[in-house]
Amino acid sequence: MSALIEVKGLDKAFGGVHAIEGLSFSVEAGQIYSVIGPNGAGKTTLFNLITGLYTPTAGEIKLNGENIVNIPPNKLAERGMCRTFQQMQICMNMTALENVMLGRHLQLKSNFLTTLLRLPSLLKDEADCRDHAIELMKFVGCGDYIETEASAMSYGALKRLEIARALAAEPKVVLLDEPAAGLNSVETAELEELLKKIAAQGITVVLVEHDMKMVMGISDHILVINYGRKLAEGTPEEIRNNPDVIAAYLGG
Amino acid sequence: MLKSLTQHRLSGLALLAIIILLVPAFLNNPFQYDMATLVLIYATTVVGLNLLVGYAGQISLGHAGFFGMGAYFSAVMTSRFDWSPVPTLILGAALVGLVAYIVGRPILRLKGYYLGMATLAMGFIIYITLNNEGWLTGGPDGMPVPGLSIFGWELSTFNTYSFLGMEISGSLAWYWLMGVMLILGVWIAQNLIDSPIGRALRSVHGSEVAASVVGVDTPKFKNLVFVVSAIYASLMGSLYAHFQGFITPESAGFMESIIFVTMVVLGGMGSTLGVIFGAALLTLLPQLLADFHDYEMMMFGLILMLTMIFMPKGLLPTTQAFIRKKLHKKAEDKA
Numbered sequence A: 001m002s003a004l005i006e007v008k009g010l011d012k013a014f015g016g017v018h019a020i021e022g023l024s025f026s027v028e029a030g031q032i033y034s035v036i037g038p039n040g041a042g043k044t045t046l047f048n049l050i051t052g053l054y055t056p057t058a059g060e061i062k063l064n065g066e067n068i069v070n071i072p073p074n075k076l077a078e079r080g081m082c083r084t085f086q087q088m089q090i091c092m093n094m095t096a097l098e099n100v101m102l103g104r105h106l107q108l109k110s111n112f113l114t115t116l117l118r119l120p121s122l123l124k125d126e127a128d129c130r131d132h133a134i135e136l137m138k139f140v141g142c143g144d145y146i147e148t149e150a151s152a153m154s155y156g157a158l159k160r161l162e163i164a165r166a167l168a169a170e171p172k173v174v175l176l177d178e179p180a181a182g183l184n185s186v187e188t189a190e191l192e193e194l195l196k197k198i199a200a201q202g203i204t205v206v207l208v209e210h211d212m213k214m215v216m217g218i219s220d221h222i223l224v225i226n227y228g229r230k231l232a233e234g235t236p237e238e239i240r241n242n243p244d245v246i247a248a249y250l251g252g
Numbered sequence B: 001m002l003k004s005l006t007q008h009r010l011s012g013l014a015l016l017a018i019i020i021l022l023v024p025a026f027l028n029n030p031f032q033y034d035m036a037t038l039v040l041i042y043a044t045t046v047v048g049l050n051l052l053v054g055y056a057g058q059i060s061l062g063h064a065g066f067f068g069m070g071a072y073f074s075a076v077m078t079s080r081f082d083w084s085p086v087p088t089l090i091l092g093a094a095l096v097g098l099v100a101y102i103v104g105r106p107i108l109r110l111k112g113y114y115l116g117m118a119t120l121a122m123g124f125i126i127y128i129t130l131n132n133e134g135w136l137t138g139g140p141d142g143m144p145v146p147g148l149s150i151f152g153w154e155l156s157t158f159n160t161y162s163f164l165g166m167e168i169s170g171s172l173a174w175y176w177l178m179g180v181m182l183i184l185g186v187w188i189a190q191n192l193i194d195s196p197i198g199r200a201l202r203s204v205h206g207s208e209v210a211a212s213v214v215g216v217d218t219p220k221f222k223n224l225v226f227v228v229s230a231i232y233a234s235l236m237g238s239l240y241a242h243f244q245g246f247i248t249p250e251s252a253g254f255m256e257s258i259i260f261v262t263m264v265v266l267g268g269m270g271s272t273l274g275v276i277f278g279a280a281l282l283t284l285l286p287q288l289l290a291d292f293h294d295y296e297m298m299m300f301g302l303i304l305m306l307t308m309i310f311m312p313k314g315l316l317p318t319t320q321a322f323i324r325k326k327l328h329k330k331a332e333d334k335a
Helices: A043-050 A073-078 A096-103 A112-117 A120-140 A155-168 A185-200 A212-218 A236-240 A243-250 B002-007 B011-026 B030-055 B063-080 B085-107 B112-132 B170-193 B196-206 B208-213 B218-244 B254-267 B272-288 B290-310 B315-334
Strands: A003-014 A017-028 A032-036 A058-063 A081-083 A173-177 A204-208 A221-226 A229-234 B148-150 B153-155 B160-163 B166-169
Touching (some): A017 A204, A032 A185, A043 A173, A073 A081, A073 B208, A081 A155, A096 A120, A112 A120, A112 B196, A120 A155, A120 A185, A120 B196, A212 A236, A221 A236, A221 A243, A229 A236, B011 B170, B030 B063, B030 B170, B030 B218, B063 B085, B063 B218, B085 B148, B085 B218, B112 B254, B153 B170, B160 B170, B170 B196, B170 B218, B196 B208, B254 B315, B272 B290, B272 B315
Parallel strands (some): A032 A204, A081 A173
Antiparallel strands (some): A003 A017, A221 A229, B160 B166
């Protein structure tokens, strides 16, 4: 298998603080790949670098073998990368369904003229988009919220809604930043099932997560970072038994 | 049945058409017709501005600049170069759209107060230019504008016309023309909102980051809506110039920009019918309270403040929510 995401010598400094330092790793296609580390280790910074929200100070990031540094987030979405956020980014001025339909932005073919005159091709496109979005909402377990305003939804439902929106773009890889944060154990178990189902569809899942039970349970590969550097990398089994990881993070 | 009717996407448009058809029955003299026409002109302008402010969440404190540019382009070209009014106002709108595109590219990267300041400055530059280039624009004294001739008809508020055997005064003809323009403007705005483009615009308001990671080219959409709203303003500025027959740089001034924004905020950001209501209220109120003319600006400021504090969603959406709640309660009481 070839590497879907390849990171080499990645560096990000905010003034004098090195949030990410000399980090290299690669994510194989089809994996569930987890990034773990203590608070402030640079996990979210790493996600922001990969998804184009930050520009690296040094190093390179490749998606499917192509360099993606300095490419804006919306262009990365076109290349099949989508993400969710630790601080959820939901459009609260829209309904739940509209949020997911927004995820299909790139799949829609309408142009300015068909929009202004509301031509039949636009209506058909929209109807397909709507059906697809409803299907996805059911897939992630938000089927009851279709016409609900996003601002009226619960935290747990919004978390799943954000995943649905990311999937709507038909990505090759989704990056999920702490999807289980703030969820109770039942919701976490549901999320775990959902992530397995997503991976089973051939979508690569990159995860930042604190819930060790879930990480150990579903990951194919785990990267541990601390102070912006790689601490360890390997299968859940290897990570569990790594003395450095135990000392820095898992607690001995 | 009633529910499906009220929830249809064009129900608001139908209601608007009915109101526009009925209003003349309550108007008695040319002055009242002219006021109604003015309401329609401002309403169409703020329907365009609302796309930018209410839906895409971007502020413009210089929109009267675009209104003024359209007005002066029509005024100068038709009076000094004898251009035909209709092609002129279309060409003017295209030029203003181009200016908005060029100006919008850099300034729409700014957010919040900074965007407010940049658009404010843009408005001032246009205003000052119109004031200073007296050889072309007549300077602060303003300039006269020929009537609007359509297919050889000279549409003037002083004439009367016969249409299908009926006598129609010039004022009434203007009212109908602008009524049609408002309906058209609302229809186009509604089509834009109920579409993937509209969804992208609202997502820029809701969460710009979320929009960008699902592939929305946010700078492009912000610029698009800025251009569209500028074109609305320019077209209405041109028609305003022909309608009034005389314009001054004040129509492009800062106060005018603030009034446009106040119309949007008071009526209800993101509510097309709401902003029309806002436009009607703020156009007619100064007429009703003509005695307090000296305090007009203070009053607008007060209205803006009170709206923001007590009904941040605007007059119409707040009233709608109130009525819906009452009806809901009634239904519950019955059950």
